[in-house]
Each structure stands twice: as structure tokens, then as C-alpha cells.
Amino acid sequence: MMETLHRYGPDLLTGFGLTLLSWALGTLLGLVLGFVIEIARRFGHNLLGYPIRAYVEFIRGTPFLVQLFVLYYGGPLIGLRLDALPAGILGLTIYGSAYFTEILRAGFDAVPLGQIEAARAIGFRNTTIVSRIMVPVMMVSALPSLVNFAIILTKETVILSMITVPEIMFQTQTMMSETFAFVTPILILALFFWGFVETISRFGRRLERRFTHYLLDRS
Amino acid sequence: MTIQHAAPAAAHLRNVNKFYGPFQALTNVTLDIPPGKVTCLIGPSGSGKSTLLRCINVLELYDSGEVRIDDQLIGYESPGGKHMAPRRLREMRREIGMVFQQFNLWPHMTALQNVAEGLERVRGLTRAQALTRAREALAKVGLADKENNHPSHLSGGQQQRVAIARAIAMEPRIMLFDEPTSALDPELVGEVLGVMKQLAAEGMTMVVVTHEMGFAAHVADRVVFMERGEIVATGSPREVFDAPSDPRLASFLQGYRERNSLDF
Ligand SMILES: Nc1ncnc2c1ncn2[C@@H]1O[C@H](COP(=O)(O)OP(=O)(O)O)[C@@H](O)[C@H]1O
Ligand SMILES: [Mg+2]
Numbered sequence: 001m002m003e004t005l006h007r008y009g010p011d012l013l014t015g016f017g018l019t020l021l022s023w024a025l026g027t028l029l030g031l032v033l034g035f036v037i038e039i040a041r042r043f044g045h046n047l048l049g050y051p052i053r054a055y056v057e058f059i060r061g062t063p064f065l066v067q068l069f070v071l072y073y074g075g076p077l078i079g080l081r082l083d084a085l086p087a088g089i090l091g092l093t094i095y096g097s098a099y100f101t102e103i104l105r106a107g108f109d110a111v112p113l114g115q116i117e118a119a120r121a122i123g124f125r126n127t128t129i130v131s132r133i134m135v136p137v138m139m140v141s142a143l144p145s146l147v148n149f150a151i152i153l154t155k156e157t158v159i160l161s162m163i164t165v166p167e168i169m170f171q172t173q174t175m176m177s178e179t180f181a182f183v184t185p186i187l188i189l190a191l192f193f194w195g196f197v198e199t200i201s202r203f204g205r206r207l208e209r210r211f212t213h214y215l216l217d218r219s
Numbered sequence: 220m221t222i223q224h225a226a227p228a229a230a231h232l233r234n235v236n237k238f239y240g241p242f243q244a245l246t247n248v249t250l251d252i253p254p255g256k257v258t259c260l261i262g263p264s265g266s267g268k269s270t271l272l273r274c275i276n277v278l279e280l281y282d283s284g285e286v287r288i289d290d291q292l293i294g295y296e297s298p299g300g301k302h303m304a305p306r307r308l309r310e311m312r313r314e315i316g317m318v319f320q321q322f323n324l325w326p327h328m329t330a331l332q333n334v335a336e337g338l339e340r341v342r343g344l345t346r347a348q349a350l351t352r353a354r355e356a357l358a359k360v361g362l363a364d365k366e367n368n369h370p371s372h373l374s375g376g377q378q379q380r381v382a383i384a385r386a387i388a389m390e391p392r393i394m395l396f397d398e399p400t401s402a403l404d405p406e407l408v409g410e411v412l413g414v415m416k417q418l419a420a421e422g423m424t425m426v427v428v429t430h431e432m433g434f435a436a437h438v439a440d441r442v443v444f445m446e447r448g449e450i451v452a453t454g455s456p457r458e459v460f461d462a463p464s465d466p467r468l469a470s471f472l473q474g475y476r477e478r479n480s481l482d483f
Contacts, residue, residue, distance in 0.1 A: 112321075112323070114319055114321050114323035115323050115324075115325055115326075117278055117319070117323065118317070118319060118323035118324075118325070118382075118385075119325075119337075120278065120312070121276055121312060121315070121316075121317040122312065122313070122337040122341055122385070122386075122389060123309040123310070123312040123313040123337070123341045123389075124309075124337070124340060124341060125305070125309060126305075128340050132336065132340065133325055136327045137325070137326060137327060140327075211327075214326065214327050214328075214329075214369040214371065215326075215369075215371060
């Protein structure tokens with residue numbers, strides 16, 4: 001056991017690192033793209049609604065694995081030649097954006113119109129209304145769903161192994177096929193994800209408290 | 220008190236029409252709102268009072284006619300012309316304060332932040348200046364001791380007074396009130412009306428949609444009665460309440476008196 005760990009330790013560390021990296025970038029960029037899409041839909045031209053809807057429905061209606069294959073193996077056909085890791089991160093970004101944009105849409109819809117009108121009546125510009133009022137108010141209802149989806153994305157990262165990204169799933173699979181041991185690799189994988197998800201949940205709860213403190217504290 | 224009222228503005232509506240789809244909410248509304256006076260809008264629910272008020276600061280864009288603040292057209296670049304550029308509209312809205320039935324305070328900000336936010340983001344004051352002015356405005360509505368409370372920890376009457384402070388801190392030249400006391404428990408109505416009376420006494424131009432006939436009778440300079448999107452009668456409180464000439468107005472007041480079984 002110690003021997004296998006010694007032998008595979010560096011590879012496992014690389015795997016952890018790549019999983020964390022692709023998750024962090026995929027989530028962050030997916031959130032940013034989802035936000036941009038929602039803002040375009042809400043404040044842009046009415047006609048933008050149709051392509052955005054089609055995009056969201058397509059991404060939500062197909063498996064992530066298929067999207068990733070299309071991107072990685074189909075991309076070169078249209079001149080999009082990406083290495084496995086960037087392709088994986090881009091795939092996660094696109095996949096996440098469709099879900100994030102829907103969560104944000106529901107969140108923004110739940111902001112009472114009167115609070116927006118009050119800002120408009122005072123003469124706020126739209127960008128200020130979004131950043132100072134809509135986002136903080138929306139976070140109360142949307143944050144749990146956003147964190148939840150970020151957690152789901154941790155587990156989607158294993159699919160990057162299918163396009164040869166040497167992340168943690170890839171490393172443990174290699175370990176299994178070379179050593180014929182299953183328990184240790186699976187245990188490592190499980191412990192890693194358990195710690196990973198637990199950390200995100202804790203962080204999420206801290207954020208939630210930050211955005212909802214005003215509902216709780218007594219002044 | 221350093222919260223100064225800028226010179227009060229007049230508002231003029233000329234043949235204003237407003238449609239919601241096929242439904243006409245305002246029909247040929249012509250109304251002059253004199254500067255420094257209190258104009259009360261009364262009328263049955265659904266008669267278009269809110270719509271009229273919201274056309275003055277273009278929260279609703281009227282479809283035809285003209286709305287002017289003093290001489291300046293609002294909503295369109297020219298009569299019947301292009302929509303007003305957003306920047307111009309924002310500039311004009313700074314002059315127009317609005318107070319809503321549901322207060323519409325921002326729940327994630329304290330009372331002080333609610334008042335200071337517009338001063339900082341719209342008026343361009345520094346943080347320190349904005350806070351100083353916001354504190355003055357809160358003091359003016361009697362809430363100096365509540366500046367750190369979030370709206371969820373204020374009574375309805377206190378929330379509405381913060382909302383008034385938020386509006387007057389911007390030094391508007393005209394103030395619009397849409398049923399400011401309708402969402403309040405009866406015992407909290409007085410504190411809000413008190414602040415409004417004080418503003419009226421200081422010479423603010425006020426347009427007040429209200430069901431508080433007592434307030435209209437005692438504070439208004441002019442009372443406007445609306446029904447089905449039209450202005451049916453206007454006059455001094457005396458003319459409107461003591462000798463209503465229009466039968467629809469008379470029956471509206473009759474109904475009100477019966478529901479409230481009191482005189483004014
Ligand atoms: N956004 C809207 N869409 C469709 N109809 C509306 C809208 N706002 C108001 N109305 C209609 O316009 C009429 C006047 O409404 P409103 O101005 O709110 O009346 P009031 O304030 O006098 O009660 C009502 O019949 C109402 O149903
Ligand atoms: Mg109304």
C-alpha cells in the first residue's frame with residue numbers, strides 16, 4: 001500500500017490539481033458567461049431571447065460527455081483545435097453557463113419590481129441597479145442553487161478523463177489498470193471528493209450568511 | 220437643517236393617453252400641477268391614479284400627449300418624437316422624488332445606506348458627504364436613532380419615513396406619493412402624514428394619490444378626482460368635498476363616507 005502510494009503519489013497530486021483547476025475555472029467562467037447571457041437576455045434586444053433559449057435547451061438537453069466529444073473531436077472540423085485541458089475547461093464553462101443562467105434568471109425574477117422602480121425613480125443607471133440592488137437581493141434566493149450546481153460540477157469534472165485530461169479520475173483509473181487494485185484507488189477518489197464537496201458546502205454556507213445577515217441580526 | 224428644498228417645480232400634463240395593450244388607462248388627461256402646492260389625486264381603485272403619477276416620472280411611458288416638468292418635456296425628445304435618451308431621463312428623474320405604497324426600501328441596506336446610496340451613485344457625492352446628508356434626512360423624518368436598522372427591523376411607518384428621507388435627500392423639486400399610507404396599520408398612518416404635512420408647509424410641490432380624505436381635505440391645495448382614466452373634477456378641497464358638482468364624485472364621496480362613517 002505505502003509502496004503504491006509512493007509510486008502513484010505524484011500522479012495523484014497532479015490529478016487532484018487538475019480536477020481542482022478545471023472545476024474552479026469551469027465554475028467561475030461558467031458563472032460569468034451565465035451572468036452575461038442573463039444580462040443580455042434581460043436588457044438586450046428582444047430577439048436575443050430565441051438563440052439564448054435554444055442554447056440553454058441544447059446544453060441542458062444533451063449529456064455533458066456528448067458536448068465534450070463534440071467540442072474536442074468535432075472542434076477541429078471548424079478550426080477549433082484545443083488541447084484536452086483547455087477543451088475540458090471550455091466544455092465545463094459552456095455546460096455550467098446554461099444552468100447558471102437559468103438560476104440567475106429565476107433569482108432576478110424574484111427581485112421585487114418595486115425595489116427596482118425605486119432605484120429607477122431616483123435616477124440610477126441600469127448597471128448600478130444590477131450591481132447594487134438586483135445582485136445582492138437576488139443572492140438570498142439564488143445562492144443555495146448556485147452553490148448546489150457548483151457542487152454538481154465537481155463531479156462532472158471526472159468526465160474530462162474521457163478526453164484524456166489527466167485529472168483525478170484518469171489517474172485512479174490508470175492506477176487500477178496497472179495494479180489491479182480497486183479498493184485503494186476508489187477510496188482515494190471517494191475521500192478526495194468528499195473533502196472537496198464538504199469544503200465547497202462550508203464556503204457556501206459562509207457566503208449565504210453574508211448575503212442574508214440582514215434578515216437575522218438585530219440592530 | 221441643511222437639506223434644502225430646491226426651487227419647487229410645476230408639472231404639466233397635456234392630452235396624455237396611456238394604453239396597456241388594448242386597454243386605455245388614461246384618456247386625454249390634462250392637468251397643471253402648480254409649484255409649491257399639494258395636489259391630491261382621489262378616485263376609485265383602477266381609475267388610473269397610479270398610472271397618472273407614474274407618467275410624471277416616466278416609470279410608465281405615456282403613448283401620446285405631453286408631460287412637462289416646468290417647461291421641459293419628459294419621456295420623449297420632442298412631442299410625438301423619439302424616446303428620451305436614458306441619460307437625459309435619469310437627469311430629469313433626479314428632480315422628481317417618489318414614494319411608493321410598498322415603501323420599496325432595499326432590504327440589504329440599512330436605513331442610512333438606503334438614503335445615502337442615491338446621493339453617492341447618482342448625485343456623485345463622496346461617501347462622507349453622502350452619509351452626512353443622509354443622516355440629516357433621517358433626522359428630518361425623526362429617525363436619527365434608527366440609521367443602522369435594516370428595513371426588516373423597522374415598522375411600516377418607520378420604513379415609509381426612511382423612504383421619504385431617501386427621496387428628499389436627493390433634493391427633488393417635486394415629490395410624487397402613491398398611496399403612501401395604504402399599506403400601514405392605522406396607528407402608524409399619522410407619523411407618515413405628519414412628515415408629509417411638514418414637507419407641504421416647507422413649500423414642496425407634492426402630488427399625492429391618497430385614500431386619506433382627511434389629509435386631502437386639510438392639506439391639499441387642489442383635489443383631482445379621477446374615474447376610468449379621466450379627470451372628472453378638480454377644485455379646492457372645499458369645492459370637491461363640500462359641494463361636489465359632479466354626480467360621480469358625489470357618489471364616490473358618499474360611498475367613502477358610508478364605509479368610514481365619519482365626516483370631514
Ligand atoms: N402594467 C399594467 N398592465 C395592464 N394593465 C394595467 C397595468 N397597470 C395598471 N393597469 C390597469 O390600468 C388601470 C388603472 O390602474 P392604476 O393606475 O393602477 O389605478 P389606480 O391607481 O387608480 O388604482 C387598471 O384597470 C389597471 O388594471
Ligand atoms: Mg394605485
